[in-house]
Structure formats: C-alpha cells, structure tokens
Amino acid sequence: MMYTNGRESNGDRSHKGGGGDVPPPNIQIDMSMVRRRGGGGGSPSFFEPWTPTPGSGSVVVRGGGSSGSSGDPTPHHPSGGGGREAPEKLLTLFALRLAVLEKAASGLGTLNFVWATVVLLGGFVSNLTLTDFWCITVILVGEGARVFGRSHELEWQHHATETSSTAAAAGVLRSSSRFFHRVLHFHASVSDDGGAAAGEARANTKSSQLQRQLAAVAKQQRGWHAPDVSLLPYTSWVSAATNIGWLLHWLQVISAVSCVALSLMRLWKHDFFAGGSKNMRPALLLFYTLALLEALLFLLEKAYWAWQFGHCKLLHQVTDDCHLGACGPMAIRRFFYDAYSKCIDGSIFDGIKMDLVTFAEDLILSDFLDEQFIGVRILQQFATNAAASTGDTLRKIGTSPQSVERLVEMLSWKRRYEEDLRRSAAEVVCKLAGKRQNALRLSGIPGAIESVASLLYTGRGVAVSGMQPQPNAAAGGEDGDYLAFHLLGLRILKKLARDQDNCGKIENARGLLSKIIDFTKTLPNLLQNRHASDSQVRAVKHALQVVKRLVSTTGNTGEALRRGVAANVFAVCNLRGILRYGQLHTELQKLAIDVLAALAMDDTGKEAIMATGGLVKLLLSTFAGVEEGELACNAGKALEMLALESEKGCAAILKQRADVVDLLVSALQDDGSDNRRRLNAARVLRSLCAYSSQKHRERLRVATKALPLVLRITMKENKELDNKVLEVCVGLTTQICRFIDGERFADELRAAGVEERAYVQRLARILRDYKYPEIRVPRMRRFVVQQVIWLMTCSRGHVYVELLREVGMEGLLDSVADTTSELECYHAFSGSVGIGKHRESFSGVVDIALELITGGRGGAPAQGVKP
Known part of the structure; x- marks a missing residue:
C-alpha cells in the first residue's frame, strides 16, 4: 500500500450491508490498483511516490445513481436515473389532470x-x-x-x-x-x-x-403549531x-x-x-x-378523484412504491395537496416540477418536530434504499446548503424523544459523506465535525476511558442503546477522512482522535468468541479504518496525525491486542498492521512500536506464517518501514529471533507466482544490512547465502520480472557485497551461472532502459550506480573498470548525471512528499562513479557504499 494525497470524484460506490462499509476510492491507492498500474506481481509500497493518472482513485459519476433494468418492478427514486419513473410522478401527473378539469x-x-x-x-x-x-x-x-x-x-x-x-x-x-x-x-x-x-x-x-x-x-x-389551534372556543x-x-x-x-x-x-x-x-x-x-x-x-373531476383515490388506491400505491413506512400515507397525501395547490394557484405545470426530495427538505427545515420526523424519514428512505436511484437524491440534498446544515445540526440533538430523528439524520449524512463534493460541503459547515463526533459519546455526555470503551460493553442499558449511533459516527468519519483537509479538522477537534482510538480497544473474549456481537466487531473495524486513513494522510497533516496517534498510550497497545487475539478476524488484523506500517514512517511511531512488548515478534511471526498470504505481506510492509533508516528498528527485529536472517533468505527464495512476499523479504534484508550496527555484522553475514539467487533474479529480462523486484535486488546486492570482497563476488557470479561481462552488460542495459527517473521505481538508477561504484572499488576493480568502459558505462553515467531528479533522493514517499532522505545526493553518487571510471583507478580495497 502507498499513501497518497489523491482525491476521488463525486461518485459513490456504497456496498451492501447498509451504507457502504467498503470505502470508495480515496486518498489511499488500493493495492490491486497499483498492481494493475505496474503490470507485474510486485507489491505496492511506500517506496513508490504517487502521481495522478487517468482514472486512478476516481469514480465515474453515473447519471441518476444506481442503474436498473427496464424490467425492474420497483419504481425508481425521484429524479429518475433508472429504467422506471419516480413513484410520485403518478401523483403530479394526476394533479395536472385534475387542474386541467378544474381550470x-x-x-x-x-x-x-x-x-x-x-x-x-x-x-x-x-x-x-x-x-x-x-x-x-x-x-x-x-x-x-x-x-x-x-x-x-x-x-x-x-x-x-x-x-x-x-x-x-x-x-x-x-x-x-x-x-x-x-x-x-x-x-x-x-x-x-x-x-x-x-x-x-x-x-x-x-x-x-x-x-x-x-x-x-x-x-x-x-x-x-397549526394543528394545535382551536378556531372557536368549545367547538x-x-x-x-x-x-x-x-x-x-x-x-x-x-x-x-x-x-x-x-x-x-x-x-x-x-x-x-x-x-x-x-x-x-x-x-x-x-x-x-x-x-x-x-x-x-x-363532477367529472370529483369522480376522477374518487376513482383514483378510492378504487385505484393511487395514494397507497405510491406509498408502497416509496417504502416510507408509518409516516408514508400522510406524507404522500400532503405532497399531493401541495402539488395540486401549485397547479391550481399558478400554472398547471407548476405541480409537475415537484418531487418528494424537495418536499422532504422543506419539512426538515420546519420548526416543528413532527414535520421534521416525516421529512427526515423520507430522505432516509430515498438515500439508503438500494432499489432507488440514490445518486440524484444525494446530489439534490447536497446542493441545498440549508438542508445539509439542518441534517448536521440534528446529529447533535440528544433528547431521548429525538433519538429516532437523530439516527435517521445520521444515516442520510453518512450517505452524503460518500460523495466527495458533499463531504467537502459537510465539513465546511461550522461545527460539523463536532456534531459528527457527538455520535461517539453516550447520553451521559462523558467520554469513556480508553481502557473501557463503549462498543465493547454489554449491549444493554444506556451504552447499548447508543451503539447504533457509534457505528454511524465512525462510518461518517471514515468517509470524511478521505480528504486531507477533513483529516486536519478531525485532528483539531478536541478529544476526537482519542475517542476514535478508544473504539479500537478489544478484549480477548470478544475477538476469540465466534458468537460475538457483529455490531461490536464492526465498531472496531470502522474505528481501525478511520485511524488508518488518518495516519495515511500526506503532508504536514499526516505527520501531525501520526505523531498524535503514536503519542496516545492506548493506540499501539490496542493494535497489539488485535494481532494477538484476532485470528478469527483477519480483516481486523490487516487493518491493524496497515496502521502500524503507517506509524512506522515516523520516528515517533517507530519508538512506540518498539516500546510495546511483543509487537515486533508478532509481526515477524505473522510474516513467517503461511496461513494468510495477504496478512503476511502486510506484516512484511510494516517490518520494511520499521527497519528503514533506523538502527534501533533493525536491532529490534534482529533480537526477536536467532534465525531472522535465515527466515528472510528463505522468504526471498520463494518462487511463487506472487512476488509480494519476496519483495518484502528483500527490502527488510537490505535495510538490515544497510542500517544495522557493527555488533550485528557477523549475524548478517548469513545474508551472503542469498547472493546467487539475487544475482539470478537480476539477470532476468524486464518482461520476465517485476521492476520493483529488480530494483530491490540490485540494491540488496550492493549491501550484501559489503560483507565480501571482489574475489568472493566473482565466485558467487560463477555459482549463479553468470559471467562477469554479462553481469556488467546487464547493469548497463538497466541504465539504458531507465534513461529518466521512473516513478514506480525511483531508486533503480541509484542502486545500479552504487553497484557500479562497488565493482570499481573492490579487489577486482581494475577488471570491472575495463568491462564497464567496454559497455559504454561512462556515457551512460553522463546521461544519468544530466537527468538526476529530487525524486531519486528519498527512500520512501508519503504521496509526493519524500521521507527518509538518502545520506548522499544522487548527483554526488553519480559524480563519484564518473570520477572512478574516468580516472581508471581500480584495485582499491573493498569499501562499503553508503546506503
């Protein structure tokens, strides 16, 4: 996975389960999308910067929302969009005909x-x-x-x-x-x-x-209120x-x-x-x-009226088609009278312009609770009904600032008799937040984030301690009554968090970040119970999704959020509990590992992970496991970030198991169709070799056993190999070479069945293939140039200098020097922002290589190349 600052278009891909638990494309690029972009089996990573591409992270806006076939017996929602017309069109057409007769x-x-x-x-x-x-x-x-x-x-x-x-x-x-x-x-x-x-x-x-x-x-x-008025006393x-x-x-x-x-x-x-x-x-x-x-x-008008309402039961038919429940008959009757009045008072065509969504918006703006109830129920039904065309409904609501403000205001109504209205309003807001433009309008309302946050609190109005979070309490009494509100609040925050600006607002909302982290607290009896309440598990899932999106945010906002989450004393401990006891809930474990991987991008997060006992061991055991391939790959990404540019992180990994290096070498030899695990192992092993202290040098010599395999992988043609795997293998070769000399390297080449000239030609061919920095593999040319430097400075340097000159390496290095970019100066990326700058600028590395190849100096003792 890779963290980006991309934004998706105004579309909505809600999925079954009542409101769209699977998020639409967002500020994170989905792993499957990255694989498609790459055209290979490599895993998406933090090492690849993000750039907008046509269609990436976007949703095609479908005119009229969900589609429907012409044979669908269920009429579609107002404003059309499907194969059937909106049910209330029958009423407005009837009002038009009555108005013609009346006029x-x-x-x-x-x-x-x-x-x-x-x-x-x-x-x-x-x-x-x-x-x-x-x-x-x-x-x-x-x-x-x-x-x-x-x-x-x-x-x-x-x-x-x-x-x-x-x-x-x-x-x-x-x-x-x-x-x-x-x-x-x-x-x-x-x-x-x-x-x-x-x-x-x-x-x-x-x-x-x-x-x-x-x-x-x-x-x-x-x-x-008009219904309460008595016109005359005693009558x-x-x-x-x-x-x-x-x-x-x-x-x-x-x-x-x-x-x-x-x-x-x-x-x-x-x-x-x-x-x-x-x-x-x-x-x-x-x-x-x-x-x-x-x-x-x-009389014909009256007869037509009686026929449609009495015999044909038009009102009941429209009510049933709209699925409005208890408030439906009276709401539909009132809508009809509004439409008929417009046709009579003005043009006969005024009434046919009405629809139930606009009618409901007028009701929720009323000052009377009964009208607000009916209006919100209509909006809830049309916004959440899978058989209706929700797209146009949400677009109509979202473009009405007064309606959006009233819905957001309802989220903070906490009287007991307002619970049902508040819950309905929350469901509508949740659907609204699924569209990017509507989400921006929602968050732009003063106090909107605070109103959404109020859904996460109990009726007591006091935040529950992180050690005793509400969603994991017994689902009874006062806390149990509010579990539905908690789920809705977390879902709304999850959708709002797709936008970087909204993430900043969530961070600035007092106490909200801590409250979200409270919901990630789980107990062993919940995770290990096959009959646990689905709502409680979903609350943990939504909370993890929110935290994942927050810590995945790019720029200064993301950095501040990662620090804030890492500074919370319960955050990493809660994630450890999910990894330790969540074998029945692998989706929760994947989310927890993704959060850890994002936290490890910053030193504060690395410290928190290493300070939490047993967490690194859990990541290693998960990576070594074979039961869940996706979970193992996610754990590998977390280990990648933990070891990158961190001597302490490397030490924390090495001290967990005596056979850590053997484990990584074994994973590197996995020649399955999916290269993700191999890629993870190569990156972790490279970081261990590059950043570990001298006291671990002897343990890391075991990594030389992987050199023949790495060389064979390097020699494969690009069409046979994912370029990400090629990149990391070239980089790993350079780090392994720090433990051997030129003679040993020549022996390893022969063991891999590779001639020295062929290897040098392969390096030159890589530079020819990548004449310019490649955004998917930004470190490819750096690693190749570093390997060229090592070859020229090892004990057989004089041999390799001649070979490099023969293949035209001097001209290639000149070309590289003319096309160096800031893109090639960082280890990892948060969106388009570089993280972990290399100790030497790439232009400086290229200058060293040019000086060596033009000066003809060779035979010097082997020197480690700075990572």
Whole structure:
C-alpha cells in the first residue's frame, strides 16, 4: 500500500450491508490498483511516490445513481436515473389532470357568470319569467358558493394533513421502539422469557414517555403549531380541519348537482318566450348549456378523484412504491395537496416540477418536530434504499446548503424523544459523506465535525476511558442503546477522512482522535468468541479504518496525525491486542498492521512500536506464517518501514529471533507466482544490512547465502520480472557485497551461472532502459550506480573498470548525471512528499562513479557504499 494525497470524484460506490462499509476510492491507492498500474506481481509500497493518472482513485459519476433494468418492478427514486419513473410522478401527473378539469370548469363558470350578469340580468331582467329568474339566481349563488368552497377547500384539506402529520409522527415514534427492541433481542439471548417480557414492557414504557415528551415540547414552543389551534372556543370538533374540509367539499358537490338539475330541467322544457324577445331564447339556452357543462366538468373531476383515490388506491400505491413506512400515507397525501395547490394557484405545470426530495427538505427545515420526523424519514428512505436511484437524491440534498446544515445540526440533538430523528439524520449524512463534493460541503459547515463526533459519546455526555470503551460493553442499558449511533459516527468519519483537509479538522477537534482510538480497544473474549456481537466487531473495524486513513494522510497533516496517534498510550497497545487475539478476524488484523506500517514512517511511531512488548515478534511471526498470504505481506510492509533508516528498528527485529536472517533468505527464495512476499523479504534484508550496527555484522553475514539467487533474479529480462523486484535486488546486492570482497563476488557470479561481462552488460542495459527517473521505481538508477561504484572499488576493480568502459558505462553515467531528479533522493514517499532522505545526493553518487571510471583507478580495497 502507498499513501497518497489523491482525491476521488463525486461518485459513490456504497456496498451492501447498509451504507457502504467498503470505502470508495480515496486518498489511499488500493493495492490491486497499483498492481494493475505496474503490470507485474510486485507489491505496492511506500517506496513508490504517487502521481495522478487517468482514472486512478476516481469514480465515474453515473447519471441518476444506481442503474436498473427496464424490467425492474420497483419504481425508481425521484429524479429518475433508472429504467422506471419516480413513484410520485403518478401523483403530479394526476394533479395536472385534475387542474386541467378544474381550470376548464372555472373558465366556463366565469364566462357563464359574466354572461348571466351582463346579458341576462342586465339586458333581459325585465323580460325573464319568474322561473328563469330564480333558476338563474340559484345557479349563480350556487356557482358563487362552489367558487368560495373551492378556493378554501384545498387550504383546509392541506391543514388537515398537517393535523394528521402529528399522529403520523406519533406512529413514527411508536415504530422507533424497534430501536429498543434491538436491545431487547440481545437481552433475550442471554436471559429467560420473563426477562425479555419485562424488557419489552420497559420499551413500551419508554415509547409512551417519548410521546408525552413530544407533546410537552409542542406546548413549550413560542409559536402556535397549526394543528394545535382551536378556531372557536368549545367547538373543537366542529372547527376541526378535516370536518371543515369535508363540509366545503360537499357544499361544492351539492352546488354542482343543483346546477345540473336546474339546467337540465330548463333545457328540457325550453319555454323561453314569456317576455316576447326574439333574443331571449338563444341567451337562456347558452346560459343553461354553459352552467350544465361547468357542473358536469366539476363532477367529472370529483369522480376522477374518487376513482383514483378510492378504487385505484393511487395514494397507497405510491406509498408502497416509496417504502416510507408509518409516516408514508400522510406524507404522500400532503405532497399531493401541495402539488395540486401549485397547479391550481399558478400554472398547471407548476405541480409537475415537484418531487418528494424537495418536499422532504422543506419539512426538515420546519420548526416543528413532527414535520421534521416525516421529512427526515423520507430522505432516509430515498438515500439508503438500494432499489432507488440514490445518486440524484444525494446530489439534490447536497446542493441545498440549508438542508445539509439542518441534517448536521440534528446529529447533535440528544433528547431521548429525538433519538429516532437523530439516527435517521445520521444515516442520510453518512450517505452524503460518500460523495466527495458533499463531504467537502459537510465539513465546511461550522461545527460539523463536532456534531459528527457527538455520535461517539453516550447520553451521559462523558467520554469513556480508553481502557473501557463503549462498543465493547454489554449491549444493554444506556451504552447499548447508543451503539447504533457509534457505528454511524465512525462510518461518517471514515468517509470524511478521505480528504486531507477533513483529516486536519478531525485532528483539531478536541478529544476526537482519542475517542476514535478508544473504539479500537478489544478484549480477548470478544475477538476469540465466534458468537460475538457483529455490531461490536464492526465498531472496531470502522474505528481501525478511520485511524488508518488518518495516519495515511500526506503532508504536514499526516505527520501531525501520526505523531498524535503514536503519542496516545492506548493506540499501539490496542493494535497489539488485535494481532494477538484476532485470528478469527483477519480483516481486523490487516487493518491493524496497515496502521502500524503507517506509524512506522515516523520516528515517533517507530519508538512506540518498539516500546510495546511483543509487537515486533508478532509481526515477524505473522510474516513467517503461511496461513494468510495477504496478512503476511502486510506484516512484511510494516517490518520494511520499521527497519528503514533506523538502527534501533533493525536491532529490534534482529533480537526477536536467532534465525531472522535465515527466515528472510528463505522468504526471498520463494518462487511463487506472487512476488509480494519476496519483495518484502528483500527490502527488510537490505535495510538490515544497510542500517544495522557493527555488533550485528557477523549475524548478517548469513545474508551472503542469498547472493546467487539475487544475482539470478537480476539477470532476468524486464518482461520476465517485476521492476520493483529488480530494483530491490540490485540494491540488496550492493549491501550484501559489503560483507565480501571482489574475489568472493566473482565466485558467487560463477555459482549463479553468470559471467562477469554479462553481469556488467546487464547493469548497463538497466541504465539504458531507465534513461529518466521512473516513478514506480525511483531508486533503480541509484542502486545500479552504487553497484557500479562497488565493482570499481573492490579487489577486482581494475577488471570491472575495463568491462564497464567496454559497455559504454561512462556515457551512460553522463546521461544519468544530466537527468538526476529530487525524486531519486528519498527512500520512501508519503504521496509526493519524500521521507527518509538518502545520506548522499544522487548527483554526488553519480559524480563519484564518473570520477572512478574516468580516472581508471581500480584495485582499491573493498569499501562499503553508503546506503
């Protein structure tokens, strides 16, 4: 693995398991990605600097989120994106059709009203018979009543949905008892039936208390909530919004029916000649015809409404398609009335522009808790439902600053009756954080990190000591109730930590880093228990993923975070516990080793690792094991970083086992298809030979047994060999040569079946292949030049000088001198920032080689080349 400062595009690859536990491409380059880039079997490493490449660490933004086939029976989420349309489009289309009928009827009514008042009552009033006069009067009064009722019915019906939303919110609260039933499920597994029944009774009591608290909150608010208002004293039933709405509805129906009856009666008799005016008949005929058509259109609208809602059950169909749960029916009804009102009050096309996401955003911005409950539930369902197109939903929410701020604000609401709302808001924020742009908007809100951090604390508001972390406590009582919040908080932090700036904000949040480390504490009975709570294990996993991303950050921020984690007295001890007892959870062990490898990049981390008893031994035993290849390779990377540029680190490795060098030589001889273990062993062995003190020199002479194998690997052509393995083998050859002279080296070449001329030609060919610094193997040319220097200064130097001149090494060194780069001056890299600068600049090494080859000096005693 390699640490980078790359950033991924605005895409989301959540994976199954409820919210995307597998992170999308992030500031760390995935090992499989590095292998693909390299085209070989070598392992990605700290030694390779990162550079942006097309498609690396990015996610293609899919228009409309998750795709779906046209045959998918589940309609997709608002804004489309799949093969099916959003469910609420059925409602907005229905509202449009109703509005067409309503406005057509209203238009005819207006025309009829003008005709009656201007022509009939104005021009022919003295000629009208008493029957026609009263028929016209009744029709006009009825029309006026219908217009009055229509203008206020929607208002009262909409008000009725607000009244019912309080009841729906209470249903949501009752459904929130599932939160407590999850706790009861745990209790039931460890107690008898009587205990479970008592626990269920306690949960029901809590639910009732929450409902009473919700009612009390409504009373404490400074403004009136419309559903709580009584229009007239002692008339609460009469003045109920639902009843008034129905009264206005039937008033319109009766008016329309009376208009139809009177119009048909007069048209049937058509005795319009009492006044003797020849224009009377067509005037009255037109009036009664318009009145009849208007009333019929209105009744057709009502019939269409009743058919869709009563027989076709359109509201229930949309509610089921949206999967909104207890709050669904009232939320959908209220959405429909909003859309219909827009179509009636403005253009008929205004309503079809509405969608449930925008509707829910308006609800969460309300000052009333019941509306906030419904709004958050809608957003939660659409943001987390795998069958829905979550991409457009999250994009719509993320581009609404007010909505994002309110969701973040909800994370810090800690009253008991707000738990369900808070948990739903946390799930939405977790999905939002999965997109890079949304994550940046989230972290840009003042106090956002602190709000997310509040999810990691219990209701007591006091951080638990690192020796007694909450997620590993018994999942009952107050701490158990908050385990779901802990998991959500850690997942949000994990997604936010993909960005370097967010990592700095996490570091600056007071006490947050220590709190995250607290969750990595595990006990043997948890890790070794095959029936341990999955939630507790996932809490440890998420905490390790967060810590891994923090310590993997590049630049000054990463350096400060690594120091901060290493300075925590519990951090490395917790990682040791996972390695020691986590055989049943290899994924946790891999994460723990990755964190150790990152910590070992700095001296503070190296000291903490070496000061923790048994940890280096655990890494060595893991590397030597063959049960889990991936785990062994990760352990090898940690050992690489521990030994790099550190005499103490090398000593800590060598003192663990007497056969450490033999173990590394044996791993180097592993000729499997995967070169990662060989690569790890070669790098560790090179560091031991390069940086160990003189007192270990005799032990390290055993490394010379690997020289024939290393030489044979070096002689392989590039197409047969991963260039990372070639790089480290050339470097290891130079370090092994410190223990032998030129004559012994010639013998080792013969033992490997390699001629001296062929070996020198191979070195020259490597320099020709790498005319410029190669970002994947930045030390390749340095190692080759160092080996050339050793050849010219060993006891057979005069022989090698001639051979080097014959192959054109002087010209190659001149070319290298003209193309040296700062890239070649470092051992390892954190992103594009070099770590562990070589003791000699590369240009200085090349100058020494040129001086030797041009001066012709050879035969000098063998001298060690500085690493």
